[in-house]
Amino acid sequence: xxxxxxxxxxxxxxxxxxxxxxxxxxxxxxxxxxxxxxxxxxxxxxxxxxxxxxxxxxxxxxxxxxxxxxxxxxxxxxxxxxxxxxxxxxxxxxxxxxxxxxxxxxxxxxxxxxxxxxxxxxxxxxxxxxxxxxxxxxxxxxxxxxxxxxxxxxxxxxxxxxxxxxxxxxxxxxxxxxxxxxxxxxxxxxxxxxxxxxxxxxxxxxxxxxxxxxxxxxxxxxxxxxx
Amino acid sequence: xxxxxxxxxxxxxxxxxxxxxxxxxxxxxxxxxxxxxxxxxxxxxxxxxxxxxxxxxxxxxxxxxxxxxxxxxxxxxxxxxxxxxxxxxxxxxxxxxxxxxxxxxxxxxxxxxxxxxxxxxxxxxxxxxxxxxxxxxxxxxxxxxxxxxxxxxxxxxxxxxxxxxxxxxxxxxxxxxxxxxxxxxxxxxxxxxxxxxxxxxxxxxxxxxxxxxxxxxxxxxxxxxxxxxxxxxxxxxxxxxxxxxxxxxxxxxxxxxxxxxxxxxxxxxxxxxxxxxxxxxxxxxxxxxxxxxxxxxxxxxxxxxxxxxxxxxxxxxxxxxxxxxxxxxxxxxxxxxxxxxxxxxxxxxxxxxxxxxxxxxxxxxxxxxxxxxxxxxxxxxxxxxxxxxxxxxxxxxxxxxxxxxxxxxxxxxxxxxxxxxxxxxxxxxxxxxxxxxxxxxxxxxxxxxxxxxxxxx
Numbered sequence: 271x272x273x274x275x276x277x278x279x280x281x282x283x284x285x286x287x288x289x290x291x292x293x294x295x296x297x298x299x300x301x302x303x304x305x306x307x308x309x310x311x312x313x314x315x316x317x318x319x320x321x322x323x324x325x326x327x328x329x330x331x332x333x334x335x336x337x338x339x340x341x342x343x344x345x346x347x348x349x350x351x352x353x354x355x356x357x358x359x360x361x362x363x364x365x366x367x368x369x370x371x372x373x374x375x376x377x378x379x380x381x382x383x384x385x386x387x388x389x390x391x392x393x394x395x396x397x398x399x400x401x402x403x404x405x406x407x408x409x410x411x412x413x414x415x416x417x418x419x420x421x422x423x424x425x426x427x428x429x430x431x432x433x434x435x436x437x438x439x440x441x442x443x444x445x446x447x448x449x450x451x452x453x454x455x456x457x458x459x460x461x462x463x464x465x466x467x468x469x470x471x472x473x474x475x476x477x478x479x480x481x482x483x484x485x486x487x488x489x490x491x492x493x494x495x496x497x
Numbered sequence: 498x499x500x501x502x503x504x505x506x507x508x509x510x511x512x513x514x515x516x517x518x519x520x521x522x523x524x525x526x527x528x529x530x531x532x533x534x535x536x537x538x539x540x541x542x543x544x545x546x547x548x549x550x551x552x553x554x555x556x557x558x559x560x561x562x563x564x565x566x567x568x569x570x571x572x573x574x575x576x577x578x579x580x581x582x583x584x585x586x587x588x589x590x591x592x593x594x595x596x597x598x599x600x601x602x603x604x605x606x607x608x609x610x611x612x613x614x615x616x617x618x619x620x621x622x623x624x625x626x627x628x629x630x631x632x633x634x635x636x637x638x639x640x641x642x643x644x645x646x647x648x649x650x651x652x653x654x655x656x657x658x659x660x661x662x663x664x665x666x667x668x669x670x671x672x673x674x675x676x677x678x679x680x681x682x683x684x685x686x687x688x689x690x691x692x693x694x695x696x697x698x699x700x701x702x703x704x705x706x707x708x709x710x711x712x713x714x715x716x717x718x719x720x721x722x723x724x725x726x727x728x729x730x731x732x733x734x735x736x737x738x739x740x741x742x743x744x745x746x747x748x749x750x751x752x753x754x755x756x757x758x759x760x761x762x763x764x765x766x767x768x769x770x771x772x773x774x775x776x777x778x779x780x781x782x783x784x785x786x787x788x789x790x791x792x793x794x795x796x797x798x799x800x801x802x803x804x805x806x807x808x809x810x811x812x813x814x815x816x817x818x819x820x821x822x823x824x825x826x827x828x829x830x831x832x833x834x835x836x837x838x839x840x841x842x843x844x845x846x847x848x849x850x851x852x853x854x855x856x857x858x859x860x861x862x863x864x865x866x867x868x869x870x871x872x873x874x875x876x877x878x879x880x881x882x883x884x885x886x887x888x889x890x891x892x893x894x895x896x897x898x899x900x901x902x903x904x905x906x907x908x909x910x911x912x913x914x915x916x917x918x919x920x921x922x923x924x925x926x927x928x929x930x931x932x933x934x935x936x937x938x939x940x941x942x943x944x945x946x947x948x949x950x951x952x953x954x
Contacts, residue, residue: 295601299600299602300559302552306802311801345642415574418581423563472561479644494850495874496847
């Protein structure tokens with residue numbers, strides 16, 4: 271078995287299995303806990319309306335922007351670029367489809383519209399995401415606050431996130447086809463590493479972001495507190 | 498738990514003739530309570546931490562991305578630029594305990610020793626960050642992009658510190674006094690009765706005390722009783738003006754809850770139940786909380802949970818009560834020809850939800866309201882909440898934070914700074930005296946009482 275076959279075969283399967291099981295374990299371990307019931311008389315009965323915090327907290331407050339502008343801009347730039355390439359890069363879309371078919375025997379129905387990004391757009395977006403991610407690392411190293419509160423998780427999560435971006439960019443820069451097997455294997459292995467690490471560190475915030483905002487929003491809304 | 502079980506009141510004499518009421522500067526600080534081995538302190542802290550790790554707290558602790566955005570909105574970080582004042586960093590031992598002992602990955606962390614066990618040394622070190630350097634104002638909770646309520650967890654972390662006997666000297670002393678005497682600042686039932694008699698005579702006003710039955714139970718904070726007794730008179734004036742069936746009760750008048758501020762859950766509950774039982778005893782349908790920030794949180798939002806069931810009466814902050822009566826037209830006020838800026842007490846406004854009520858009252862007073870920037874739920878804290886104003890060693894840090902507040906108020910150039918929290922007020926008095934500031938904070942309630950319309954007006 272070649273390195274490429276290993277990376278996109280058993281290694282990817284194991285990585286996906288670890289990703290799914292680890293994420294389920296970590297989230298399950300939290301969501302199966304209980305909170306004691308709040309017996310206070312709510313100021314606002316429709317506490318569920320606090321879920322608007324999901325949207326509200328997505329946009330920085332003018333009053334707080336001075337301290338958060340860099341993190342907001344770099345964070346959004348990275349996330350938008352990364353997700354766009356991950357989900358809409360034409361090769362990725364084709365790859366997901368093939369992988370789904372090979373794994374489950376089912377195909378994405380052709381009727382499902384799924385826009386795709388061409389090679390140039392993907393390269394530009396990847397580059398933007400990569401630069402943003404490099405900037406976040408520079409900021410983490412330069413900021414006394416971030417340096418103090420950072421740990422291994424922050425730096426390792428950064429590494430496994432930038433690796434697929436970097437290897438993908440190098441791949442995209444290769445002229446013609448077929449693409450070099452070694453580079454393709456490196457890209458797959460970096461994806462495997464990302465999936466393997468995902469459940470154990472801060473990357474889990476991808477799944478907790480919305481519940482946390484929703485819960486805080488509802489708790490605060492119940493009291494009429496500032497969202 | 499007691500630092501010295503014999504005569505703790507003699508060890509912690511009060512200082513009641515200063516701009517800030519507190520215990521006197523201790524000759525020797527005792528920031529550890531009880532004779533406990535370090536291992537036992539850690540064990541007690543861990544047990545208390547673990548009790549607080551419900552679903553929401555666990556979710557919060559799983560979700561921090563270490564972005565540091567909470568730092569820039571914390572007044573203590575803002576004025577020092579010292580990274581240790583980053584709000585989430587103040588929770589480091591709490592986070593560490595969760596990850597190693599409780600979270601879904603805890604077995605992994607322990608087996609591979611990826612998270613060290615919390616030590617007594619760390620807990621001791623974090624005492625400064627959890628008590629001296631946090632007013633639990635909750636501004637950080639509004640800046641967190643994940644939506645984590647950092648301030649709520651600071652209160653939880655204090656539970657563990659209290660269990661471990663690691664509360665700052667003065668905060669523990671006043672909390673212990675409150676549990677023993679019913680008031681942190683010596684406002685015992687006897688003192689209350691004497692003050693009411695004196696104030697009623699001096700002001701020729703009826704101040705109801707210990708009526709067996711009353712529709713409305715009014716409460717006070719010890720700061721008001723001991724430092725701002727005009728608040729008692731103002732309360733009586735308003736209640737009498739409205740013609741309500743009301744009373745103070747000597748078995749439940751002290752709304753200040755240093756159990757909450759120190760992190761002592763038992764004392765918090767004990768002080769809360771006093772108020773609840775007094776209200777039930779006189780058949781009150783409404784309990785009015787005084788101008789005190791944390792008293793509002795302690796009873797309005799945590800009271801029923803301490804009681805174990807919904808409260809059989811309504812609870813309102815005095816500003817909410819005044820606003821209700823402005824709204825229904827029963828509170829008739831004369832116009833106050835002043836420009837005013839309103840300081841939002843964090844626990845009442847930002848975290849308590851009573852943000853518009855004082856503004857409705859100020860509108861009824863016809864004042865020119867000049868809002869600070871930022872204002873309402875985003876307003877800067879006075880720097881003295883959460884028990885910070887009681888801690889002498891925190892003074893220098895608190896004064897630095899207070900400068901922010903002075904600048905904010907000076908920028909409005911309003912004639913009267915007004916607030917609805919006696920603890921904020923004494924923080925302003927103390928900070929103002931320190932900086933020789935030319936402004937003085939005023940009470941919303943007293944402003945209202947001074948502008949009650951005469952019958953027929």
